[in-house]
Amino acid sequence: NAGVTQTPKFQVLKTGQSMTLQCAQDMNHEYMSWYRQDPGMGLRLIHYSVGAGITDQGEVPNGYNVSRSTTEDFPLRLLSAAPSQTSVYFCASRLTGGGNNEQFFGPGTRLTVL
């Protein structure tokens, strides 16, 4: 299993540009989520999904859109990038029922908005 994969690893955007951060998992996990991490701010939840066709907002959803058309993929879209969105973005997935609720993270996308 590849686990959780994210592309690209690094990205530089200009203010106002749009882009999509890709996330995929091959563990058949129902639950997927996106976090951003800024210095001293920990991991803040942007959006999450409990299954294909179902998404919901997290703590900091403004400026981001998501969709979940398949179990495997959960892309994050920035419609009009702003310097405040400079951050490291992590995608994560886990099972929704039972167990230890272990969440698996991708390697991250380091985004700079100029």
Place this chain on the structure above:
Amino acid sequence: GQSLEQPSEVTAVEGAIVQINCTYQTSGFYGLSWYQQHDGGAPTFLSYNALDGLEETGRFSSFLSRSDSYGYLLLQELQMKDSASYFCAVKGSGQGGKLIFGQGTELSVKP
């Protein structure tokens, strides 16, 4: 909503024991987890407590008191490689409950 508090930094020496505390406020609680992150890499799962008490996994233990909305991560026999950031996280209600993280504790292990 949900919020968590943990110390921002902890320093300890190799071979010692260190405890990282976490207090939380949440409208629905379905467990407290701990994650480790090295140098900005992907966070990795350490432990999960759904019920009160101590869970032990090798050198790491995690404790939960639901009545006090409090938990801690205990690291024994510290090694240099334990220098990392440690995050507590609470899971909200329901099977699809979202996982909310604290701001993290940076642990520095000195020789």
